[in-house]
Amino acid sequence: MIVDVISFVLLALGAFFVFMGGLGALRLPDLYTRMHAASLTDSLGTILTLGGIMLQSGWSLATVKLLTILFFLMMTGPTASYALANAALLSRDDDAPALPPATGGRE
């Protein structure tokens, strides 16, 4: 029962952070701030969501698999963010924008 409550809170928090990340990616003015919003919240959201599911699955093979997924997401997510920021930085001086122009922002 208590485990269910904790798991629910974790899942809700995870969903909240992912949602905030998505909102930030849509609303913030330029690429770097958007990535900042999306990447950090995504990492935390992943931890919280997978943690919530792990509490649901208990001590089982599923938990081990979820831990593995968490490990790989923790490795690849920040790396992908880094690679994206790096690519944006390197191609900044080009005439053509390296990434599609921002949509959704008001600026």
Next chain:
Amino acid sequence: MITAFGFVLLTLLVVTAVAIVVTPNLFVAVMLMSIFSLLMAATFFLLDAADVALTEAAIGAGMSTILFLGALALMGEREAKQAGRQRWLPLAVIALTAFTVIYATFDKPRLGDPAAPVHQHVAPWYLEQTPVLMEVSNVVTAVLAGFRAYDTLGEVLVILTAGIGVMLILANGRPDLSRQGRASASVGLRHHLIPRVVGQLLIPFIVLFGLYLQFHGEFGPGGGFQAGAIIAVGIVLHALLEGEAAGRAILPTPVLVGLMTGGALLFCAVGFAGMLLGGNFLDYAVLAANPVAGQQLGIHLVEAGVGITVTGTLVAAFHAFADREPAA
């Protein structure tokens, strides 16, 4: 609950498909196609088609995205303007096709309807006979590599033919990586420490997972196609990180050609072995003293052939793109 998931996924699929058509930027289109494949894989998984979902994720979202990006690196990311083209003919063809497909869905049986023709034909026999004849717990593998091995042989030959076609059209024959202008491609991400270290860390796991799918295909989702695609992605990741030259060094072209043809040959050899031992072409029961063991041996060998050919073909296709000079 599943219905709600399916509804969301299918809505997103339609949105993504429209976005792919509308966007003039090809890079965005490639990324959206990758997302489309991932959504498609999730949809397949909801329909309990884990084998197909794996294939879609590995090929659609993984390998073909890399190949598309390789093509974009050669030709730029802006869509060419097609001024003066007549639009009514393509539009009419699409409208007619869409109308036919939508009309056909009115006669479609409900999803999962046990009375549907597809569940009345040979499927019950496969489900019934797989545990008896083969003792293989994944019926998909039993059908793919056992009962319908002839079809699968055709698929493998199609993949081999496609690989030969790509190599003939795109590959320069003898890649000369010392040329000017190839520097960026041949260096890869060697100067970008973080992606390189993390990528190198992941490669063993990717290849291990591919091998797991290869040898576990009898018991769970997986098999030669998925395993071949995932192992190929691991090898291609190495080439992306360390540069084209280093990628070629671990699997030179002759080895790749050997893999492409060797897998198909292995498949055919299993078939002929059945004939030589007194059975029909691709009859595995005669391969061992015990018919069930023979079936399992045959399935293992055939799946290995599929995996080898798929790996070789995908890696060769990647190199065919990566070796070319960008158009001026």
